[in-house]
Amino acid sequence: MTAHFKGPELLAEYNYAVFAAEGFEPLMRFEQSPPPGSQVADFQLTVLATGERVSMQEVCRRHLLTVFEFGSVT
Secondary structure (H helix, E strand, O other): OOOOOOOHHHHHHHOOOOOOHHHHHHHHOHHHOOOOOOOOOOOEEEOOOOOOEEEHHHHHHHOOOOOOOOOOOO
């Protein structure tokens, strides 16, 4: 597997038939992630439990440590 697919090729590669950890790791692109402590762009999020809209900056002000996970590998 390669992490250089885009568009439909990436979708086909991501929607694998059998889960195997070594199969998804190249898609994670950890080496392209910003380092801890980096400033991020502000954007709006929805709190799933309440439907409240909150900005990324507000979340960071409320909590010393914040982790966002987008998507699913299972």
